Amino acid sequence: MTTQQLTRPAAPARLANPPARTLALGLARARYEVRAYFRLGDTVFFTFLFPALLLTIFSTAFSEGTFGSPGNEVDAAQYYLPGMLAAGILLSGLQNLGVDIALERSDGTLKRLAGTPLPVTSYFLGKLGQVLVTGLLQAALLLALAAVVFRVPLPTDAAAWATFAWVFVLGVLTSAVLGIAISAVPRSGKSASAVIIPITLVLQFVSGVYLPFDQLPEWLQQVASVFPLKWFAQGMRSVFLPEEFAALEPSGEWDLGLVALVGAAWLVVGLVLTRLTFRWIRKDS
Amino acid sequence: MTTAPVVSVRDLRKRYGSHDALRGVDFDIHEGETFALLGPNGAGKSTTIEILEGYRDRTGGEASVLGVDPGRGGLGWKSRLGIVLQSGGEQGSVTVREQLRHFASFYPNPRKADDVIAAVGLEEKADTLIRKLSGGQRRRVDVALGIIGRPELLFLDEPTTGFDPEARRRFWELIRSLRAEGTTILLTTHYLDEAAQLSDRAAVIAGGVVVASGPIAELGGxxxxxxxxxxxxxxxxxxxxxxxxxxxxxxxxxxxxxxxxxxxxxxxxxxxxxxxxxxxxxxxxxxxxxxxxxxxxxxx
Missing domain, CATH: 3.30.1490 (Dna Ligase; domain 1)
Structure with a gap:
């Protein structure tokens, strides 16, 4: 008995300094998640490279065409670049996390984490970090492809890039948080893609990513305006299209204030839904 | 020396819909003891262990794990537990060493990843992606993850499923060394030789009740x-x-x-x-x- 007493496991652990610990573990999770992400060939292809692939297809298919009103035309690559950047935000956040977390719930990953002293907030920070890193790389790839291969003129003034930065960060955060929230919807990991991909696909079609927004019927424009993707795409158009293109928007303006407002509102909705619905495991299922 | 039991269960009940999975289970596990929970499939072993791990809510009775109600255990409580669940099907896009180092970072006083890898006999697979391991090797990773945090109480739910005989012997050695360090262990298993080799005491569960319990050598009278x-x-x-x-x-x-x-x-x-x-x-x-x-x- 005495020898056991001597070599017993160390005294009950104190988990010191919770906020700092939560943050440090969040960073550790982000590194871990990014590494695992790039080792899965199918996610890299379908969420990471997909927008670059579509930009290439649109730019090549419509290489003879021009977009915009007479006198202010741009080529297909420039016209589609903002939409692809917005689509990338949606795919890296909502689609990627929605499917990924549903799979982690069904394959036992979340159950294993639930049995460890990992704070749930650190898990979320890791997912956000992963989306931020992969989203940034994805955007950088799109911009490089557009500039180098398709000779799209990128903005040169700091104000345009500042707009890009806040629209991108707000978009990624909102999209990621909505992805965490929506991961509770699929009833199994197997059905996750089937449930979530149609949602993101429809959103992309009605939000001016694949189809020019000004050519959609007005009622469909209004429906799309409820959802954040339309606004992120509009924010990106304000950065990469000439000023004159603002006339093609429903209000004739870029409406960046509304972009911020609708994006922030959906971010709050996503946070509240996540807080209310996220569980490591479904108890008693 | 009288210390409170590490695990204490009184009249534990669990109902799923109209089915009573547990109908009043009682047992205690004392500090440093290895306790086996035996019983056929569907008898209530996993339900019991998952209630004690905090994964399931009980519908009646009392349970205490390390002095805490397992339905309300916080992160500090979890840091003192090691849990080896029945095997899952995780993707495993990280290597064995990466996984263990990562999980070690969750705990305040973890074991060294390489020590644990050696203890489960996976030195040669340390840099292999987990998804490329065989079933038995993955199971050893599960066990390694269960002990990386230097737990005071270790739950092992059918830990050796898929092990070859040599791996099982090595696993037994590992459990004995953990026991020698004073780790309290709750084990469920289908292999009665395993229970006989490892545990001090056992309880047999059938139909949601304990039908016999006591030291292995005295079980059944x-x-x-x-x-x-x-x-x-x-x-x-x-x-x-x-x-x-x-x-x-x-x-x-x-x-x-x-x-x-x-x-x-x-x-x-x-x-x-x-x-x-x-x-x-x-x-x-x-x-x-x-x-x-x-x-x-x-x-x-």
Missing amino acids: ADSRTPIVRWRVNGELREQRTTEPGLVVRDLIDELGREPDALEIIRPSLEDVYLSLLEKHLGEHGTTDAPAHTATEAAR
């Missing part, structure tokens, strides 16, 4: 360990329980005037004791699906 003499007469199996098997065999030879057919003297193993306990339980509860190979009581 002294009578259930009485040797059995078994032979055949005209192709029919006969057997007799006796504390003097030699004398019974001598009488038998005298009676028959020759060597009895297919003569055996059997000292009941834990497995025999276990099966007769289940048989007794099923007999008392009128369930029809009794084990097929039940011993037939022969009259003499």
